[in-house]
Amino acid sequence: MSEAASSTMAKPATTTAAEIIIKVEGLTVQFGQEAAVQGVTFEIPRGSIFGFIGPSGSGKTTTVRLLTGFYRPNAGRVTVLGLPPTEFKQDTRAKIGYMPQLFALYPELTVWENLNFAASIYGMSFDREERLNQLLAFVQLTEHKSKLARNLSGGMQRRLSLAATLVHDPELIFLDEPTAGIDPVLRRRLWDHFKELQQAGSTLFVTTQYVGEAAYCDYVGVMAMGRLLMVETPEGLRQHAFGGEVVDLHTEERLTYKDLKTLSKLPFVTGKVTRLNDNNGIRLIVDKASTAIPALLEWCQHEYATAKSIEEYLPPFDDVFVELVKEVPTDE
Amino acid sequence: MNRQPPRIVIRISAFLRKEIFVVVRQPLLVLTLVLGPFLILLFFGIGYRNEARALRTIVFVEGNQTLAEKIEEYASTLGQQLIFIGITDDIDSARESLRQGEIDLITVVPADAYETVQNNQQAILQLYHHEIDPLQTDYINVFGRVYVNEINRRILRFVTSAGQADISQAQERLETAQTSASALQGLLERCAQVLDEPGNEASCDSEAAQARLKDLDHQIDQVDIAVGDRLNINDTILQALNDTTGSESVEPPRSRLSDIVENTNELEQLGETADDYIAKLEILAQLEVDLANIKTRLDTFLDIDPRVLISPFRSEATSIATIVPGVAGFFAPSVVALLLQHLAITFAGLSMVRERQLGAMELFYVSPLSAFEALVGKYLSYLLFGGVLAIVLFLLVVFGLGTPMLGSWFSVAIITLGLLLTSLGIGFLISLVSDTDIQAVQYAMIVLLTSVFFSGFFLSLETLWEPVRVISWALPVTYAILLYRDVMLRGDPMQLLLLAWLFAFGSVLFVGAWLLLRRSMAHS
Numbered sequence: 001m002s003e004a005a006s007s008t009m010a011k012p013a014t015t016t017a018a019e020i021i022i023k024v025e026g027l028t029v030q031f032g033q034e035a036a037v038q039g040v041t042f043e044i045p046r047g048s049i050f051g052f053i054g055p056s057g058s059g060k061t062t063t064v065r066l067l068t069g070f071y072r073p074n075a076g077r078v079t080v081l082g083l084p085p086t087e088f089k090q091d092t093r094a095k096i097g098y099m100p101q102l103f104a105l106y107p108e109l110t111v112w113e114n115l116n117f118a119a120s121i122y123g124m125s126f127d128r129e130e131r132l133n134q135l136l137a138f139v140q141l142t143e144h145k146s147k148l149a150r151n152l153s154g155g156m157q158r159r160l161s162l163a164a165t166l167v168h169d170p171e172l173i174f175l176d177e178p179t180a181g182i183d184p185v186l187r188r189r190l191w192d193h194f195k196e197l198q199q200a201g202s203t204l205f206v207t208t209q210y211v212g213e214a215a216y217c218d219y220v221g222v223m224a225m226g227r228l229l230m231v232e233t234p235e236g237l238r239q240h241a242f243g244g245e246v247v248d249l250h251t252e253e254r255l256t257y258k259d260l261k262t263l264s265k266l267p268f269v270t271g272k273v274t275r276l277n278d279n280n281g282i283r284l285i286v287d288k289a290s291t292a293i294p295a296l297l298e299w300c301q302h303e304y305a306t307a308k309s310i311e312e313y314l315p316p317f318d319d320v321f322v323e324l325v326k327e328v329p330t331d332e
Numbered sequence: 333m334n335r336q337p338p339r340i341v342i343r344i345s346a347f348l349r350k351e352i353f354v355v356v357r358q359p360l361l362v363l364t365l366v367l368g369p370f371l372i373l374l375f376f377g378i379g380y381r382n383e384a385r386a387l388r389t390i391v392f393v394e395g396n397q398t399l400a401e402k403i404e405e406y407a408s409t410l411g412q413q414l415i416f417i418g419i420t421d422d423i424d425s426a427r428e429s430l431r432q433g434e435i436d437l438i439t440v441v442p443a444d445a446y447e448t449v450q451n452n453q454q455a456i457l458q459l460y461h462h463e464i465d466p467l468q469t470d471y472i473n474v475f476g477r478v479y480v481n482e483i484n485r486r487i488l489r490f491v492t493s494a495g496q497a498d499i500s501q502a503q504e505r506l507e508t509a510q511t512s513a514s515a516l517q518g519l520l521e522r523c524a525q526v527l528d529e530p531g532n533e534a535s536c537d538s539e540a541a542q543a544r545l546k547d548l549d550h551q552i553d554q555v556d557i558a559v560g561d562r563l564n565i566n567d568t569i570l571q572a573l574n575d576t577t578g579s580e581s582v583e584p585p586r587s588r589l590s591d592i593v594e595n596t597n598e599l600e601q602l603g604e605t606a607d608d609y610i611a612k613l614e615i616l617a618q619l620e621v622d623l624a625n626i627k628t629r630l631d632t633f634l635d636i637d638p639r640v641l642i643s644p645f646r647s648e649a650t651s652i653a654t655i656v657p658g659v660a661g662f663f664a665p666s667v668v669a670l671l672l673q674h675l676a677i678t679f680a681g682l683s684m685v686r687e688r689q690l691g692a693m694e695l696f697y698v699s700p701l702s703a704f705e706a707l708v709g710k711y712l713s714y715l716l717f718g719g720v721l722a723i724v725l726f727l728l729v730v731f732g733l734g735t736p737m738l739g740s741w742f743s744v745a746i747i748t749l750g751l752l753l754t755s756l757g758i759g760f761l762i763s764l765v766s767d768t769d770i771q772a773v774q775y776a777m778i779v780l781l782t783s784v785f786f787s788g789f790f791l792s793l794e795t796l797w798e799p800v801r802v803i804s805w806a807l808p809v810t811y812a813i814l815l816y817r818d819v820m821l822r823g824d825p826m827q828l829l830l831l832a833w834l835f836a837f838g839s840v841l842f843v844g845a846w847l848l849l850r851r852s853m854a855h856s
Contacts, residue, residue, distance in 0.1 A: 068698045090700035098698040104691035106350065108357040113350070120346030121701045123339030148357075174698075 021046040021172055021203050022067060027076035029066060036062040039076070040228040042221055044205065049198050051214050052207040053321065054223030060207040061101055063223070064176050067205065068098055081172060094122060097170030101177045103157045107150030111141055111160055114149055118164035135163040138193065155186045162193065173197065175206045179213065191216045211317040224325050238315060241323035244270040245289040246313040249296055250281045252306035259303065266299065268292045283313065343701055347709025348716070351683075355717055365721055369671045370728045377660030377733060385468075387436040387475060388415045390426050394443050403441055410482055413475060430462045437461050437472065457483075485642055492638040502558030503630050509551035510623050516544040516599075517616050523602075524609035538602060545599055552596045556589055559626070589626065595619045654823050657736050664735040665816035666789050666809075668725045672748065673755040673809040674780050676718050680759025681772040683710055684849065689769065696853060703850035711756055711842070718752040719745075738823030747815045747826065750834040754808035757841020764848040783809045808834060 022044040029037045037059040044050045052060050065071045066078060069085030078084055081092055088096075105114040115132050124131070136142045139159035144152065149160060158178060165173060175194070179187040191213065194204055206217070214220040214234050222229040222237070232240060239245060255263075263284065264273045269292070271285025286292035289312035300307040336342075355362065391407055393400040400419050407416040417435055420426050426438045438460040442448060445455035459476045463469050523536035595615050603609065687693050696706060726744060729735040737744075758779060766772035783789065786796065786803045787810040793801060804810045811834040818824040 065694075070694055070697050090702070093698060093700040096698060098695060100691050100694050102691045104695050106354060106690070106692075108354045109350065113353055117346050117350050120342050120349075121696065121699050123342050123700060125336040126342070127336070 019045040019047070021081060022050075022205065023077075023079040024067070025077045027063070027066060027073050027078060029062060029071055029073050035226055037066065037073075038226045040223075041076075042228060042231045044203065044219070046203050047198065047201060048218040049194060049204045049206060049216065051217030051220040052205065052223060053211055053214055053220055053317075054207075054209070056209060058223040059226040060223055061176055062226075064098075064174050064205065064207060068096065068174060094168060095171040097165040097168065097173040099161050099165040099173070099175045099178055101180065103149075103161055105149055105157075105160060105164060108148065110146050110148055111136070111152070111156075112145040114160060115145075115163055115167060119167045122168035124168055131167070131169075135166060138166075138196075139163045140189075155182050158182055158186075158190070162190070166197070171202060173202050173204045175204060177207050177209065179208055179210060187213070211321040214317045214320075222321065222324055229324055234317070237317070237324070238320050241320040242271060242285050242315065244285040244287050245292070246315055247284050247286050247289050247292055247296065247310065248276065248281060248313045249284065249300075249310045250276075250278070250308040251300065252280070252308055254280050255282060255305060259305070262303075263296075263299070266295070268295055280308070339700075340705055343705040344709040344712065347706060348713045351710060351713030352717060355679075362721075365671075365675060366724050366728070369667050369725060370732065373660055373664050373667055373729060373733055376663070377658065380659050382659055384413050384475075385471065386413050386415050387472070388417050388434075389437040389439055390417045390429065390435050391419045392421065392423050392426055392438055392440045393419055394421055396443050399441065399443070399445075406483060406486065407439075410479055414479060427460065430460060433462070437475075485639075488642040489638045492641050496634055496638065499559065499630050499634060502555060503627065503634070505551060505554045505558050506623060506627050506630070509548065509555050510620065510627070512544060512548040512551050513616060513620050513623065516541065516548055517613065517620070519544055520602075520609050520613050520616060524606050524613060527604075527606035527609060542602060545602070549596050549600065552592055555623075555626075556593055559589060559630070588622075592619055592622045592626070595622070653821075654738055655736055655821070657821055660733060661735045662817075662821065663790075664729040664733060665820050666787075666813045668722065668729060669751060669809050669812040669816055670780075670783055670787070670789060671725070672718055672722055672751055673783060673807075673812070674776065675721065676714060676752050676755035677759040677762065677779055678773070678776045679714050679717075680710070680756045681762040681766065681776045682769055683714075684760065684763035684852075685766050685769050685772045693853065703853045704846060706853075707760065707842075707846050707849055710760070711753070714756055715749070715752050718756075719748065722748045722752075735820065737820050739819030739825070743819045743826045744816065746831065747812055747819065747834075750831060750838060751808050751812040754811075754834055754838035754841060757838050757845055758808070760845035761841060761848065764845065764852055779807070783807050786810070788813050805833075808837065811837075 020043050022042075024043070025041050027037055027040040028035060040059075040063060052063065054060050062071065066073055067080055067085060069080075069088055072086055080088075081095055083092055106117070109117065112132065115135065116128075119128050119132065133142065136145055139162055141156060141159055141163065144156060149157065152160060162175070162178060165175070179190055182190070187210070194206065194216070198204060206213075214237060217234060219231055220234055220237055221231045230237070230240060260273050260275075260282065263269060263282070268286050268288070269284055270287045273282055273284050275282055284292070284296070293310055293312070296310060297307055337345075389407070391400075391403050393403055404416070404419055407414060410416075423438070423440070426435070429435045430438055440458040440460070442455050442457075448455040457476070457480055459472060461469070461472050463472060519537060519541040523538060523541060526536040595618060598615055599612055599619075602612065684693075687696070726737075730737045759776070762772055762775040762779075766775060782803060785791065786800070787807050788804065789809070793804055793810070796804065811830050815826055815830055815834075819826060
């Protein structure tokens, strides 16, 4: 069984025990006969953005609900803010912000009233006007504060949900697919907001279907079929998916099959050597692009090949995800 | 430093404001809730006629023209509830008309009614109708009994009137006999004087006396024939009336016609001496007293209206309540109670389902909000909204429709609080066991339907079998209707026991709803 398929993952090297805000070990939950989450293990350091990426139905929302205590696990241990979620008291809950996947605010209330409601259920004092205005400005809804929530666009509703989630200035924020169904410009803006929150000291646990959003995260957990394939930094994910870094080499002349065989035997080439669609280009998986590129140029000179261009290629995370999911064992 | 209320108050206030905003943002709903029951009561008050239903009736008589004419005469005048359409001898076409709804009733008169009665049996008037409503069927049965009684009374009245007419003729003969007796007395007195005082110049015309005596004898025979047993019947009726009513009036000794006849026979042979005449005069005096007695009795009989004789009693009901409201006035407190219950159950019933469908329950769980705070917040908001609605409705029915308000407004407010509190409890329980809003609405409708039949809204609780009344007492509206009627329509103070039960019931429901919500918010 591969390391990824085991659904266990060592914590990222940069974390220490003191900084851990969420700790999950062998988390499993079943709905009837079907396991929604199986043996998930990870740790999240305080002050980071943890992206939880996976296709629809992979177990992301279930995991969030387990972390907030809404579901009880069938097996495994969860500690959030130092406590199992099922033992949260009011003061622990007051440190958590949760934005569910669907818009859970009231369509008949205005933006301001919805925000006020959220502030009240967190027991915030009635002197909160400044805080609410600050939040509306943060999510750029100040001009719309008198609008009924049902009259807001999808993007505005997501931003209102975000504002309601942040109203009590939580330490730990769970955002369940906050960018789902939103145009790319707004998605980018929301991620800017998340970065600002991180800079202000919050820890964010963000689930998303958009694999590309992994780039905004400090750590990324990849979920598929209820299993956590790995937890890595975005760069680590790429390396893991392709077995190294990717370099694209373009030459004046088409390299022969014998050349490709020779290249694949070079010591710094760790993976496949494949031709690109333009015939004169090849893609190589190397252990480290920064050292491989000068070595490849030297090889071209030695073999009388004229290098037209050579650069490190950063594959999109969609491709990274596809590569990673290939490793997931089937139920059989 | 600005003091802030405790967090529990802030959290409860979140729901108080939120629910009120949600309702206020639906002005059409609020308008419907206020105007709906008011208009229902208004149109009911205008439209409801407190009169028994009139039945279009065809009378079927088979081949008896005389009877048909008599029936027609009767049927046209029996009463307003019988609309006489006509007489037919075609029962099939009458039945078809009944099926088509062109008439409401067929009355079949037996052709051999006279013979049946002569055979010591009651003749049956068969009524055919096309009703399936049990209440209407009962009404037709009562209608049949009332109208047959009326026919029976008319027959009795006819017989009594005929008897009185005969007695009227007998009375004339009685007066003639009294005149003859008076004349005879004069003749006998003169003869007695002549025989008793020989020097007396008066003459005794014994032949004239004898002739007058024969005439009197004849007159008495005529009276005997004319009066006969009628006098006994008359006496029996009056005696029975006397006994039934428990009258303590002392009746004078009754003279019998047979005594009079006997006395007349004793007068037949006039004697020779003054003592004979004096003895005859004593008999004659008694005879005159007897005749006067009989005349008085006949006069009494004739003076009583035949309608009174055959129906000596009738009833008149008078309520000792302060007022007797109209139909709309009587139902107004019940309609308001029913509406408030339904409103509270529906609003509360949809409330938690909606939170769940919206996903807000998940948010509540993650937040520091407790089930108690959420429930109290919702209770307060709906109590406030229901209270305002109750004020508007009661003002409209009292000052707009003229429904009496004999008791105190404070009592009405306390009852309304109990009603809303308990109804909200039922609503929240419904909400917490329902998965969808359709399910919650269905449950609310079932409670409404149960309330209409079991709360005493239009069927008095006394009409229900006692064990079934458990259902009635499980409905807040049952308590509210009884309490509202007592306070508003009778002006009585609140029945504290009933009120205590209502509040106790509401408190139990609150605890039940709280436990369920707590479990629901604890985990999934």
